[in-house]
Amino acid sequence: RIYRIVSLCPCVVLSPGVTPGPSTSVLVGVVVGLVVAGVLLTILLVLLCRYKNAKDSCCNRTFSLPQPQSTNQQDQESTQGRAPDPGYTLLQHGIYDTITPSDNNDNDQPQAVLSVSPQWLDPGDSVTLSCWVKESSTGWRFFWYRTVPYTARLLSLSDRSYSVEPLSGNGTSEDSYTLIPTGPSHTGGYVCRAERGDPVYDTLYSKPQFLWSGEPQPSVSLKMRPNRNQHFNSKSLSLSCEEKGNSTGWKLKRYREKAVDSECGSNWGSIAGSKCTIMLTFSWDSGVYWCESGSGEYSNAVNITVVVGPLILESPAYPITEGDSVTLRCTNRYQETNPIPKVDFYKDGVLIRNETTGEMTIPVVSKSDEGSYKCTFNEEESPKSMVRVRGVTPGPSTSVLVGVVVGLVVAGVLLTILLVLLCRYKNAKGETFIISH
Numbered sequence: 001r002i003y004r005i006v007s008l009c010p011c012v013v014l015s016p017g018v019t020p021g022p023s024t025s026v027l028v029g030v031v032v033g034l035v036v037a038g039v040l041l042t043i044l045l046v047l048l049c050r051y052k053n054a055k056d057s058c059c060n061r062t063f064s065l066p067q068p069q070s071t072n073q074q075d076q077e078s079t080q081g082r083a084p085d086p087g088y089t090l091l092q093h094g095i096y097d098t099i100t101p102s103d104n105n106d107n108d109q110p111q112a113v114l115s116v117s118p119q120w121l122d123p124g125d126s127v128t129l130s131c132w133v134k135e136s137s138t139g140w141r142f143f144w145y146r147t148v149p150y151t152a153r154l155l156s157l158s159d160r161s162y163s164v165e166p167l168s169g170n171g172t173s174e175d176s177y178t179l180i181p182t183g184p185s186h187t188g189g190y191v192c193r194a195e196r197g198d199p200v201y202d203t204l205y206s207k208p209q210f211l212w213s214g215e216p217q218p219s220v221s222l223k224m225r226p227n228r229n230q231h232f233n234s235k236s237l238s239l240s241c242e243e244k245g246n247s248t249g250w251k252l253k254r255y256r257e258k259a260v261d262s263e264c265g266s267n268w269g270s271i272a273g274s275k276c277t278i279m280l281t282f283s284w285d286s287g288v289y290w291c292e293s294g295s296g297e298y299s300n301a302v303n304i305t306v307v308v309g310p311l312i313l314e315s316p317a318y319p320i321t322e323g324d325s326v327t328l329r330c331t332n333r334y335q336e337t338n339p340i341p342k343v344d345f346y347k348d349g350v351l352i353r354n355e356t357t358g359e360m361t362i363p364v365v366s367k368s369d370e371g372s373y374k375c376t377f378n379e380e381e382s383p384k385s386m387v388r389v390r391g392v393t394p395g396p397s398t399s400v401l402v403g404v405v406v407g408l409v410v411a412g413v414l415l416t417i418l419l420v421l422l423c424r425y426k427n428a429k430g431e432t433f434i435i436s437h
Contacts, residue, residue: 005437018336023158034410036053038348038411040411040415045351057159091296101298105257106242108136109202109203110133110136110203110204110206111133111134111203111205111206112131112132112133112142112191112192112193112202112203112204112205112206113131113132113133113134113206113207114129114130114131114191114192114206114207114208114209115129115130115192115209116128116129116130116190116209116210116211116247117130119201119209119212120211120212120213120214120388121182121183121184121186121187121212121213121214121215122182122388122390123181123182123183123184123213123215124181124182124183125180125181125182126178126179126180126181126182127178127179127180127182127186127211128176128178128179129144129176129177129178129179129190129192129209130176131144131175131176131177131192131193131194131206132175133203134325138245139196139197140175140194140195140196140203141164141170141172141194141195142171142172142173142174142175142177142192142193142194143170143171143192143193143194144166144167144168144171144172144177144190144192144197145165145166145167145189145190145191145192145193145205146164146165146167146189147162147163147164147188147189147190147191147208147296148162148163148164148165148191148296149162149163149292149293149294149295149296150162150163150275151163157191157205157208158205161208161260162189162191162208164191164205170197173253177192179211179405181369182211184213184215184217184218186211187210187212187213187217187298187301188210188211188296188298189208189209189260190208190209190210190211191205191206191207191208191209192205192206192220192234193205193206193403207258207349208260209260210255210288212288212290212298212300212301213298213301214300214301214302214306214318214319214388215300215319216299216300216318216319217297217298217299217300218244219243219244219293219297219299220241220242220243220244220250220291220293220299221241221242221244221299221300222240222241222242222252222289222290222291222299222300222301222302223239223240224237224238224239224244224289224302224304225237225238225239225316226315227316227318228312228314228315228316228317229302229303229305229315229317229385230304230305230307230312230314230315230382230383230385231281231304231305231307231311231312232281232284232305232306232307232312232333233281233282233306233307233308234280235280235281236277236278236279236280236281237277237278237281237285237304238275238276238277238278239252239264239275239277239278239289239302240274240275241274241291241299242274243274246316249293249294249295250274250291250292250293250299251263251264251291251292251293251294252264252269252271252289252290252291253289253290253291254268254287254288254289254290255287255288256284256285256286256287256288257284257287258363261287264276268285281306282306283306283307283308284306285304285306286304286305286306287302287303287304288301288302288303288304289302290302298362298369300318300319302317302318305383307382307383309333309380309382310332310333310334310380311330311331311332311333311375311376311377311380311381311382312328312330312331312333312382312383313328313329313331313373313374313375313382313383313384313385314328314329314331315328315373315385315387319390320365320389321365321390321392322365322366322367322389322390322391322392322433323364323365323366323392324364324365325360325361325362325363325364325365325366326361326369326387327359327360327361327362328345328359328360328361328362328373328375328385328387329358329359329360330343330345330357330358330359330375330377330382334376339357339358340358340361340377341355341356341358342355342377343353343355343356343358343375343376343377344375344376344377345360345373345374345375346373346374346375346376347369347371347372347373348371348372349372360375365389366389366410367389367391369387369389370387370388370389371386371387372384372385372386372387373385373386373387382389
């Protein structure tokens with residue numbers, strides 16, 4: 001599926017591929033180093049005791065290293081024993097009936113409002129969900145949900161666009177909920193609702209709000225042609241869901257005008273296999289587009305702006321890693337193939353370049369290049385384009401090597417201390433050790 005958001009500012013997320021975090025890899029290396037140190041330490045003690053042929057207590061002791069706990073365990077919230085959430089009915093085997101508050105409430109029932117900040121995922125950072133009720137802000141208890149593909153007899157939104165799964169069992173008294181640390185698995189839709197009083201008075205569910213990622217995902221990637229965020233109206237646009245694994249049933253969706261559209265091929269675009277084509281673009285085709293599978297997986301998302309004016313700023317639609325080069329190009333609707341003779345480029349509202357080729361190249365992108373860009377020509381200007389730069393994280397093998405070195409250094413220090421203590425102990429008993437190499 002594909003969704004879209006209306007926006008005059010397309011978002012270019014520049015980021016590396018998803019790799020294991022350096023801290024996890026360093027930890028693995030440290031554990032490996034310490035295990036090696038433990039083995040060496042045990043061998044040394046045995047040899048020393050045998051050499052002295054003494055019946056010292058150290059020879060009869062067993063030394064063992066504590067086993068590291070698995071870092072792959074994830075906290076999972078069990079739904080067993082949980083009271084049924086107001087708005088749906090508990091059936092056999094933990095299956096919930098599709099009864100939403102909007103199906104059984106008066107027209108004056110308030111609706112919760114949800115916001116997600118930030119809406120574009122920067123892995124590792126925290127994301128805050130905020131929920132409020134327009135009519136009143138006191139005395140509410142808030143409940144948080146994540147959207148999943150619609151399934152009959154599950155808790156679902158009234159329009160059956162999605163079913164939902166609770167993030168917290170008993171809700172929270174705070175009007176915000178934090179996801180930390182975030183990763184690709186957190187991309188997708190979220191909704192909230194609120195309740196208060198006895199008997200319980202609850203709100204309607206909020207409209208879904210989404211957390212998107214510009215990074216290619218393991219299962220599928222959204223590809224776009226032409227490969228840029230800004231497009232002139234009355235042109236064709238092609239998008240496709242390119243699968244990487246065994247996942248099937250991908251649909252192209254879009255989010256525009258603060259709501260989710262149906263997938264491509266229903267009332268917009270034409271679908272052929274995994275390819276969606278918009279033959280003639282209009283300004284209302286602006287929004288965020290992504291692929292969504294029948295199991296609830298999400299691809300990377302692209303923020304598209306369809307421009308009616310004479311200028312667009314061409315910038316990559318996909319992530320760029322810090323250290324790569326990037327070229328921004330100012331294009332005239334009436335001379336797309338010819339470079340504009342004199343263009344001014346702005347970053348965060350400040351003039352930074354005057355170019356005679358119509359292009360601005362940053363040969364080595366750094367974090368300081370992050371910002372909002374636009375171009376101007378003859379008193380005309382393009383929409384703004386947000387360029388985000390993400391740093392490079394060390395590869396797993398490098399991090400493991402660093403961890404091993406750290407572990408061995410620690411082991412060397414411990415062995416040195418042990419030898420000094422043993423020598424002092426034996427000297428105190430009037431014995432002399434000669435250590436030959």
